[in-house]
Amino acid sequence: MLRAWVDPAAPLPGLDELESRRHRVQDEDGVERPAFVAQTRGLLDDGLHYETRIAAKREVATREHDAHDAFNALVWLRHAPLKWALNARQAADVARVGTKRRTRAQCALTHFDEAGAIVWLSSPCLLAAWDAHDWPALFVDGRDAWGDGIAVTVFGHALIEHVWDGHALPVAKCLVVEAGDEALRAHARGAPLLACWPQAEAALAAAIRAGSLLVDPQELRPLPLAGIRGWHEGRTSDFVAQAPCFRPLRAGRRYPPAWPFT
Structure with missing residues (x-):
C-alpha cells in the first residue's frame, strides 16, 4: 500500500515538491487544491482556525518534511473533492459552534x-x-x-x-x-x-x-x-x-x- 503513495526508501516530499505536484495535477484534471504553505508564526498570526484558513484563504498550513503533513498534502492531491467536502463541513461547524467545542459531526469528519x-x-x-x-x-x-x-x-x-x-x-x-x-x-x-x-x-x-x-x-x-x-x-x-x-x-x-x- 505504501508504495502507492511514496517510495519508502526516498525522503518525503518537501513544500517545493508538493507545490510543484499541486500545479501539475491541477493542470491535468482542472480541480483546484489549496496551496501548501509553511506553518510559520507569521502564518498562524492570522488567528484563523486550521479549517477556516483552508476554506477562506485556500491555504493548508504545512510543516516542512513532516510525515503527517506530507501525507495530508498527498491525499489532497489524489482526493481533492473528498477533502474539500470534509473542509466545508468542518469550517461550517467551526463558524457555528466556535473553536472551543466539537460537534459529533466534526468528530466523524x-x-x-x-x-x-x-x-x-x-x-x-x-x-x-x-x-x-x-x-x-x-x-x-x-x-x-x-x-x-x-x-x-x-x-x-x-x-x-x-x-x-x-x-x-x-x-x-x-x-x-x-x-x-x-x-x-x-x-x-x-x-x-x-x-x-x-x-x-x-x-x-x-x-x-x-x-x-x-x-x-x-x-x-x-x-x-x-x-x-x-x-x-x-x-x-x-x-x-x-x-x-x-x-x-x-x-x-x-x-x-x-x-x-x-
Whole structure:
C-alpha cells in the first residue's frame, strides 16, 4: 500500500515538491487544491482556525518534511473533492459552534480524515460478516473476494503515516459504499487496494458536503487492514483469530447500511 503513495526508501516530499505536484495535477484534471504553505508564526498570526484558513484563504498550513503533513498534502492531491467536502463541513461547524467545542459531526469528519478508508462492496454476505466482526469469514473464507466483490481505498493521512512508520496492524475507520459488481471489477481489476475512483468519490463527496454522511462517528466501521489479501505475509486463520487488531463486536454496536452508489 505504501508504495502507492511514496517510495519508502526516498525522503518525503518537501513544500517545493508538493507545490510543484499541486500545479501539475491541477493542470491535468482542472480541480483546484489549496496551496501548501509553511506553518510559520507569521502564518498562524492570522488567528484563523486550521479549517477556516483552508476554506477562506485556500491555504493548508504545512510543516516542512513532516510525515503527517506530507501525507495530508498527498491525499489532497489524489482526493481533492473528498477533502474539500470534509473542509466545508468542518469550517461550517467551526463558524457555528466556535473553536472551543466539537460537534459529533466534526468528530466523524476528523476520524475519517485522519484514519479513514472507503470500502467498495458488492457482496451483501461480506457486509454481514463484517458487521458481525466475523473476521475469518471476511478475510479467510472471503479471501478471493478481495479485488472482486470488495476493495479498499485508503484515505486517512494519519493511517498512511502509521504504515510508513512501521505500524504493522493498522485499523481503518471506514465508509462503506455499495457498488455494482461490474463497475467494481472494472475499477479494482482484481486488486484489493483501489487507489481512487474519481466518479464514485465525487458522488460520495457530494453526500458528505450535503450532510448525508459523517454526522456521527458511529457511522464508521473498523477494518483491520492486515487481514486483506496481500497486506500481511503472515495472514493465516490463526493470525486472524489471535492478532489484537481483530476485535470482537462490542455489545449493542450496530452499523448503518452501506451508502448506495449507482
